Ligand SMILES: Nc1ncnc2c1ncn2[C@@H]1O[C@H](COP(=O)(O)OP(=O)(O)O)[C@@H](O)[C@H]1O
């Protein structure tokens with residue numbers, strides 16, 4: 065595709081997003097913030113689930129672990145720097161902790177394939193959630209505070225809007241870099257056929273672990289920022305099955321394994337649930353569920369998949385005939 | 391004396407009591423097109439699975455270029471130079487033909503050194519240029535078999551294990567495949583070929599190894615093999631040409 069055009073478009077979108085809070089109210093700033101947060105995590109989920117085909121049903125474990133790590137780092141180690149550093153350092157450490165946890169977990173759990181891995185991750189998220197809730201040291205039951213050093217002259221809405229926006233951009237750029245690298249091809253080949261990938265020289269174990277650790281680190285970082293943005297949270301605020309499932313739904317709707325799918329899927333679903341259905345909170349889940357089923361039945365490849373197959377149909381009449389001779 | 395690229399001593403594999411390969415010895419000379427034949431279930435695919443490290447050996451040893459391969463994971467054996475084309479095609483369905491081949495080119499060597507034109511060369515050898523930008527999903531059996539070879543070739547192997555690349559192909563496609571394997575050999579890759587079509591095997595192979603029920607029963611030039619009473623009796627009741635499934 066045209067690189068310059070993509071860069072110019074990208075720059076315009078980033079600048080427009082940077083100016084947006086000037087003329088939308090706090091409500092929509094918060095919706096946008098939720099969108100950035102969710103889309104960033106969907107992208108991180110997609111690096112593992114979409115590229116390598118290892119669907120995790122328990123990614124909320126990294127949101128929770130990120131948030132609680134940041135809180136305990138701040139409370140137990142005291143301030144680790146002044147000004148912005150007092151927030152940046154705990155966030156990075158939280159990401160590191162999640163990445164390490166994933167690296168340790170990877171060895172046993174990434175040997176499981178398909179639905180077994182998915183369910184094992186669900187189990188991991190439940191177990192860790194229960195531990196954080198019941199082991200008093202973690203204070204998951206009574207909850208923890210995380211105070212944000214919001215710069216003067218900024219509202220918390222705007223502050224987190226920019227942080228989550230930046231993180232979304234970071235995740236997106238990382239995802240592009242991964243997809244176009246050797247690492248990305250390794251992940252795709254693992255998704256398509258892991259045994260064949262091995263036979264072609266792909267060090268499948270190593271690349272799976274790398275994808276898992278990268279995904280966990282990114283979600284951990286976003287989870288810790290989420291912890292800051294809510295200020296006070298318990299186990300149930302951050303270890304949430306619906307977080308885990310939403311990430312998958314967003315990717316499915318937009319187009320799993322694609323670069324833009326997670327962003328588009330998140331945008332569509334949040335627009336429907338937060339904007340269109342915001343006045344019908346009682347039937348909101350019902351309609352969302354029905355929508356998900358409908359979209360998946362009608363567009364198995366998600367929105368991106370549907371757009372692509374339309375394009376392919378237009379292009380591919382000839383080669384199909386060439387194939388027919390056999 | 392020609393150099394031996396792959397050798398096996400007492401190669402044995404059992405699956406919970408069933409001995410699929412029993413005490414098989416072999417020496418594959420570098421530069422050859424070597425044949426491997428035997429009735430269905432004889433253990434041919436299993437032998438290839440042992441050479442690529444997909445299954446661990448129960449007994450014996452396999453040496454590649456003089457080095458013991460035990461302990462090397464499958465991907466390292468590929469990077470060392472052993473490639474394999476599957477009997478049942480295993481494409482990466484959602485990727486294009488070119489991307490399928492590119493995976494082989496990218497990972498076939500440690501560190502990922504990748505000559506620029508190896509993908510195109512592999513596509514050309516297999517005659518897949520026209521289909522390069524199609525997704526592998528929905529290719530015909532013939533094209534899928536070519537893709538198996540192209541992808542394996544792109545890893546720049548010194549030994550290609552081709553497991554029934556002609557199964558299910560019509561005579562024209564079989565001819566194309568045989569020519570393709572000849573080209574692979576001309577470019578310096580030793581080929582070990584499993585094939586049921588005796589006409590194809592005897593025309594293309596320098597030497598042939600015959601196994602039956604997991605055991606080596608004969609080895610020799612194509613002329614020696616077709617005249618060997620043990621080989622004839624292993625195939626008794628099933629005309630040699632019609633073994634293909
Ligand atoms: N993974 C396995 N588990 C158990 N038995 C196997 C396995 N793979 C192959 N076999 C058995 O080993 C024997 C040889 O099979 P195979 O190597 O596929 O034969 P061929 O390729 O010569 O037709 C068969 O009896 C088959 O059932």
Ligand SMILES: [Mg+2]
Pocket residue numbers: 434435436477553
């Ligand atoms: Mg076989």
